[in-house]
Amino acid sequence: MNIRLSRSIVGDAEAQAVRRVLIEDGYLGMGTEVRLFEEELAAYLERAPDQVMAVNSGTAALHLAVQAAVEPGYEVLVPSLTFVASFQAIGAAGCVPVACDAREDSATIDLNDAATRITPRTRAIMPVHYASNPAGLDATREFARKHKLRIIEDAAHAFGCRHQGRRIGSFGDVICFSFDGIKNITCGEGGCIVTADPETARRCRDARLLAVQNDTQVRYAGARSWDFDVTDQGYRYHMSNIMAAIGRVQLGRLENEFGPRRVRLAAIYRERLANLLDLAFFQNNPEDEIIPHIMPVRVLHGRRDTIKAALAEAGIPTGMHYKPNHLLSRYGGGKPALPVTERLYSELMTLPLHPGLSEDEVGHICAVLRNALR
Ligand SMILES: Cc1ncc(COP(=O)(O)O)c(C=O)c1O
Numbered sequence: 001m002n003i004r005l006s007r008s009i010v011g012d013a014e015a016q017a018v019r020r021v022l023i024e025d026g027y028l029g030m031g032t033e034v035r036l037f038e039e040e041l042a043a044y045l046e047r048a049p050d051q052v053m054a055v056n057s058g059t060a061a062l063h064l065a066v067q068a069a070v071e072p073g074y075e076v077l078v079p080s081l082t083f084v085a086s087f088q089a090i091g092a093a094g095c096v097p098v099a100c101d102a103r104e105d106s107a108t109i110d111l112n113d114a115a116t117r118i119t120p121r122t123r124a125i126m127p128v129h130y131a132s133n134p135a136g137l138d139a140t141r142e143f144a145r146k147h148k149l150r151i152i153e154d155a156a157h158a159f160g161c162r163h164q165g166r167r168i169g170s171f172g173d174v175i176c177f178s179f180d181g182i183k184n185i186t187c188g189e190g191g192c193i194v195t196a197d198p199e200t201a202r203r204c205r206d207a208r209l210l211a212v213q214n215d216t217q218v219r220y221a222g223a224r225s226w227d228f229d230v231t232d233q234g235y236r237y238h239m240s241n242i243m244a245a246i247g248r249v250q251l252g253r254l255e256n257e258f259g260p261r262r263v264r265l266a267a268i269y270r271e272r273l274a275n276l277l278d279l280a281f282f283q284n285n286p287e288d289e290i291i292p293h294i295m296p297v298r299v300l301h302g303r304r305d306t307i308k309a310a311l312a313e314a315g316i317p318t319g320m321h322y323k324p325n326h327l328l329s330r331y332g333g334g335k336p337a338l339p340v341t342e343r344l345y346s347e348l349m350t351l352p353l354h355p356g357l358s359e360d361e362v363g364h365i366c367a368v369l370r371n372a373l374r
Helices: 012-025 032-045 059-069 086-094 109-114 137-147 197-209 214-221 241-272 302-315 340-347 359-373
Strands: 053-055 075-079 096-100 122-125 150-154 174-180 191-195 280-281 293-298 348-352
Touching: 012 214, 012 241, 032 053, 032 150, 032 191, 032 214, 053 059, 053 122, 053 348, 059 086, 059 122, 059 150, 059 174, 059 191, 059 197, 075 086, 086 096, 109 340, 122 137, 137 150, 150 280, 191 197, 197 214, 241 293, 293 340, 302 348, 302 359, 340 348
Parallel strands: 075 096, 075 122, 122 150, 150 174
Antiparallel strands: 053 191, 174 191, 280 293, 293 348
């Protein structure tokens, strides 16, 4: 067995789509394929097409979303337990990421802790759907209403998931997805911003193309902007036709192929590793339908490193999502302390999960892990 922690699952259909762009379309930049991908994403997310902006990474999506929704210099509440991309995106927009503690049951933002970190400069909250779990989203919306904050969802893990029957991205203020190489769907690299707020959408749409005003519409008409104005800071963050062509195929494979496969493999993990003294899973709300992007578990009682080593010895790679950001030099170097996050950090271990794994392989991983824990 050659087990990988995660991987891109692409095949002939994606290769054909890329070939179509390379050979037939003859324009590799941002054009028809990106427009069609945005339209298909919008249909999937039950949104109007002008509410979805494709970009070249999830980090770019978060950066543009924060820049469009929050003035520079203001604070954004964000769980420390997230990929450094969330923090870097807030900082790139000239804002200040304020690290918050995590809930023990879901590793998502602890709103009680977040409430203690509100200042007159707080303008937004960035919940992270850790391991695809939108836990606490309703409470976050209530919290944001009460404190008059924008909500920028880091939904990098949560493409295709449903919260109480509604797809993540089909409702809410600003939602950012990632389509990097190992996400629920991939474009190679990529991401998108979703929002119903016309001004936020306009600012994101322009800023992905160096803030050249209305350049998207010009490109979709197969032309170029020669005479234009710029009022905002912009970036080269647009998606290419090659990326979009891959994404369109992947989107078509999510519901019947990738989604059920990830759900099934995660269920096997939960079933075979149930009721072990030193192992705990994060809780998903039964009313949510989750397509798990990663499979983190907690190894309790100080055993994480030895268990991780035993799995490595057996050829089973594991990960750790994530090193908390407040421990990084740039974001406080451990101050202030976030006790739950730090405890979770000492326990976290991510097991292999991707649609290319077989049920036998997951069964084997469970057997090795159970044996190591015995
Ligand atoms: C929680 C989280 N936020 C943001 C990102 C950034 O997405 P990307 O890698 O597409 O830039 C990731 C990607 O791994 C992520 O896991």
